[in-house]
Amino acid sequence: MPATQTFESFFEDEKDRLLRVLSVITGSRVEAEDIAQEAFTRVFERWDSVGVMEDPTAYLYRTAMNGFRSEYRRAARAVKRAVGVGPAVDVFQAVEDRELAAQALARLTPRQRAACWKSPRIGCHERGRDARAMRRYRR
Incomplete structure (x- = not known):
């Protein structure tokens, strides 16, 4: 392309082709x-600097693709926030953990189980005992 090309003529030469390409990429004429x-x-x-480049069309397409990628990333982040995508939860591991905890609690005496559910300070206050006594029940 000649270095003397005006932006207006560049725009007229490239707009339809760029819109077709972006429509295919985005799947939406409006977004394109x-x-x-x-x-x-x-x-x-x-x-001023783009017009004298050897291939200003390449710069235009690179700019358009960077804009598309930026919009795509922004939309993906918005979806993650809206949907609340977080780390995957292994439900089988959670079930296994509960099973192991239930088995461990079943091996304890009733007094030891009661001590497991309370911190030493809370348990002592409720039972009128000192913290050392509650820690002894936990063993």
């Missing part, structure tokens, strides 16, 4: 138009 508009705006802001 938004991304193309943003890309052309950025190219226009830098036209």
Whole structure:
């Protein structure tokens, strides 16, 4: 492309093709138009340096793809926040842990089980005993 090309002629030459490409990539004509508009705006802001490049079309497409990726990442983060995606919970491990805890508690005497459910300070206060006595029940 000649270095003397104006932005207006560049825009007219590239807009339809860029919109078709972005429509295929995004699957949405509206989203493609938004991304193309943003890309052309950025190219226009830098036209003094972009216009003299060997291939300003490549710069336009790179700018458009960067905009698409940025929007995609932003949307993915919004979905994660809205859905509340967190670390995967292993339900089988949780069941196994509860089973092991129940088996361990079954081997304790009733006094030891009662001591397990309370901190020494709370248990002592309720029973009128000192903390050393409650710790002894836990053993």
